[in-house]
Amino acid sequence: MAKSAEQILADLKNGNYAPVYFLHGEEPYFIDLISDFIEKNALDESEKGFNQQLLYGKDVRLDQVVSASRSFPMMGQRQVIIVKEAQNLGEFTQSDFDFSMFENYLKSPQPSTVLVFCYKHKKLDKRKKIVKTLEQFSVLLESNKIYENKVPDWIQNYVKSKGHSINRQALLLLTEYIGNNLERLSNEIDKVLVNFSDPVEINEGLIQEYVGINKDFNIFELQSAIIKGDALRANRIINYFASDPKNHPAVVNIAFLHAFFAKVLLIHHSPDKSERGVASAAGVNPFFAKDYLAASRRFNVNKTIQNLAHIFQADLMFKGVTANIGEAQLMKELVYKLMH
The missing domain is CATH 1.20.272.10 (Zinc Finger, Delta Prime; domain 3)
Known part of the structure; x- marks a missing residue:
């Protein structure tokens, strides 16, 4: 089922984990946001050593991922398998690859496994049959770049979610100098906010001090x-x-x-x-x-x-x-x- 990043995160925060997540698209920020949440919260720290695997697309084959997903957790109720850089899985670059084994797993996944694919910087080819199967049997996120004119709203909402506010001039500086690179925007905003324990209004002076954008000469x-x-x-x-x-x-x-x-x-x-x-x-x-x-x-x-x-x-x-x-x-x- 196709879902937005907000919907997926809301489900996760309520403790509702799906068996398979396929996160793809040109905007890595939302993919990282969801996969990081699952990595940090799906298991207790004591369980992660046995039941959490971080795999990388260039190092594994899809059949190995499926095989690992079919196994049972050790001394726990759940295992988590996250495939980072899944766009490097060779199978997705082959036009004639037979996804039958993967499709069979999607239709009947191991309920004690949370399997996450992080397919970054590009979209899946929607003409392929496997995409239709993913739409039907997994939680599918298409992570798109936000439009430039939506960046100020995103910044304001991000700052507000942290319990702070931002003035107009600071908002202009971040928007004009960083644009719609959400990963960099969030990092730069966090660089400012980490210095304050109480609510603060981010102004152009703070942007100059902590981000390095001159408030007078830009x-x-x-x-x-x-x-x-x-x-x-x-x-x-x-x-x-x-x-x-x-x-x-x-x-x-x-x-x-x-x-x-x-x-x-x-x-x-x-x-x-x-x-x-x-x-x-x-x-x-x-x-x-x-x-x-x-x-x-x-x-x-x-x-x-x-x-x-x-x-x-x-x-x-x-x-x-x-x-x-x-x-x-x-x-x-x-x-x-x-x-x-």
Whole structure:
């Protein structure tokens, strides 16, 4: 049966373990979340030495996994077998492999075994018969990457689940710099929260201190300076970037600015100029709608199109197609053109 990560975790927290879990997809975070919970909680510590096996796809065959799953636990009520990196099981890469033995096990699993497959970074081929069998006889999770515009909500919910809160600026910094990499996001947030025993509001200062994203000199602050026409502040940020090009490469900044103005152009052509309408048109979270609305007011349609052309030319210059100048000078010239 196909289930969401939330449904599976709710069942597990209530002590309801299924005989077989097959966790697959491009987002490893939810796969790890579920398999780690089972690894930590399905057995007492005293039972794990005898009744918990961690296998790796590149080291075992599927028939060995099935054989181990049919055995009985030693001096306990349950055994747990977790197949990590299951995408490396050779059988799943063979187009003509006969899954009959595995299918038979799925239809009649050992009730005292909890068998977990962690098939990460890609999805199963749904055209294969084995996938239909898994849908019918196992708990099947398809772990998909979340959309960029859902990241702020995910961050807020994650922080709230830990008993804390996060302010807008900190949320913007994490969203813009880390994106939808949930594993890294959770790790960076945990790096902040581990320092506090009482509830705390994560602010931009804490992000700078514990995550290393400068609250004053970052691409989001550059975007804000461009929107407000603050040339002095924009140049200070560009100079800061130039002093640390490894962590602030021009190619990334150019790509960010292109994505920003492309979304502003979409807003100009959207009939709905409400915050929700703007968010929908630009494909961003409503949390950021005010910034895009402000940009659309400052830069009319023609100027927005002109700015996209400036960014395209800067990209060619950066790549040495039309000219070859230093990153700092290139960014200064680009920002000047965007603002004037």
